Amino acid sequence: MKIFAARLAGTSVFDPAGDQIGRIRDVVVGLRGSRPPSVHGMVVEVQPRRRVFLPITRVRGIEAGAVIFTGKLNVRRFEKRTTETLVVGEMLDLAVTVGGQQMTVYDVAMEETKPSIWEITSVAVYRGRRRREARVVDWGEVAGFDVLQKDQGTAGLIASFESMRAADLASALHELSGKRRLEVARALDDDRLADVLEEMPPRDQIGILSTLEPERAADVLEEMGPDDAADLLHDLPPEEAARLLALMEPGEAAPVRRLLTYPQDTAGGMMTSEPVILPPTATVAEALANIRLKDLTPAIAAQVYVTRPPTETPTGAYLGVSHFQRLLRDPPSTLLGAALDPSIDPIRPELRLPDVAAYLANYNLVAAPVVDELGRLVGAVTVDDVLDHMLPKDWRERLHP
The missing domain is CATH 2.30.30.240 (PRC-barrel domain)
Structure with missing residues (x-):
């Protein structure tokens, strides 16, 4: 056979x-x-x-x-x-x-x-x-x-x-010879390559990104989550990072630039700037439809953040958060403004990594809202963001010595 x-x-x-x-x-x-x-x-x-x-x-x-x-x-x-x-x-x-x-x-x-x-x-x-x-x-x-x-x-x-899965493909590429790894990376479409880069050690990320044409590298960065793109740009020489940011679409570069202003070991430096955000006039049915999107990670899909318009970060006034369990219990026609969890206080962007970890552990949360001094939602910190920053910087490389 x-x-x-x-x-x-x-x-x-x-x-x-x-x-x-x-x-x-x-x-x-x-x-x-x-x-x-x-x-x-x-x-x-x-x-x-x-x-x-x-x-x-x-x-x-x-x-x-x-x-x-x-x-x-x-x-x-x-x-x-x-x-x-x-x-x-x-x-x-x-x-x-x-x-x-x-x-x-x-x-x-x-x-x-x-x-x-x-x-x-x-x-x-x-x-x-x-x-x-x-x-x-x-x-x-x-x-x-x-x-x-x-x-x-x-x-x-x-x-x-x-x-x-992207993490498994990242592992597979790591095991290939350098020549073969770059051949495959160049052949992947932008979206798939972005997903894979997010799962790679910094050394592999930089090695692949540096071999792409600058315009293609900028396109791939646009497809990455803003927090992952910011982490990667932090590891590049400042002049190269600035050049790639300039090649990105202004709307895609703006959240990355904001994240780069925060130290990496703070809530602002770890957070994603694209959580699920809806106005208080949205219904539970609309919220459930949003968190069903397959591209969302489980930690991001665990809750919906409710703010005044605009609902893109930095948002209007932050009102609160509604967890998916609460959404499942309430009638679909319920307005989000009536389905908020009053017990969860937001954290500030400058909160340091150990305090963010303690906050999530203390309240048994998988994510927390991050609100600036003006009361605007600027992002959300998830438990996977915290783990990624608490583990040794070379933890991905230790999986592939």
Whole structure:
């Protein structure tokens, strides 16, 4: 039975007891010239974002949506040997020759040729940008896997990443070679790249952003949350940050500029300037419709902030907050002005990180309104913002040493 390796990406991995321990992220093979490559094993991502090696000899079953293994899994971090190749990370999108024609690889198939012995026996290829003449050929018909290519395509690799969450894709990109990482980053659309950059260590963020054309870098910053964009610009040299801000649309740059005026370890420096804000004349039904938006994080969607117009930060006079649990209890026609929680006081932008953390913990909150000296809502601090700033600055890098 042929198993196409790229389709395994994201497949759940189960131990002998039936417990899920991670997901397949890649397949490790050893090239052997004209002979079919031997499959050494699989790269499995376990929490927290640690990639470990599962030898192919431990695999006892590959089914739809599941890989089952036997024995114990060594949790030592996977390190690729110089004689090994990653199917998803390195073989997809390679330009190869089949019968004198230049083709592109979009998948490879492995088979169990002997008990517990797996080999790459077939290659799925296509011609041109629109996947003309797509077909599956034997490994022996293909030449070019051993040639170093300066500009490798990305379509197949990106397709294998399509269903990944942004945090998982950030982890996958971190594990690629620097060259491959930049090729994929450049090929992602602005919105997807922005989501991924928000989940990356500062070193990776800066490395990718600095290779983009300045106009493209500004477009990506516009797609990021203002607080994440501000954090990234804080890590850039001042002159480069100023240049990118100047290239951003004025309306997109304005909230980022405001956030940059606050120290990073204060409520103002951590907050998002785009929480869910509605006037007191809006109804509970309207509030629920707003927090249902799929792009909102759970912490942002947990509550609605009620202010006088305008309802973009900095708003009119801040009136209060209504939690989603209260919204679920009240009739849909209830006005938000009558559904406020009077027990939650706002915090000031200058409040320091330890005090913000203590405030959230003391009142069991996932977010808190931030109000300036004029009584205007300027943003909201969420528990994930606080965690991000309380953890060591290199915490994302520690997940990928």
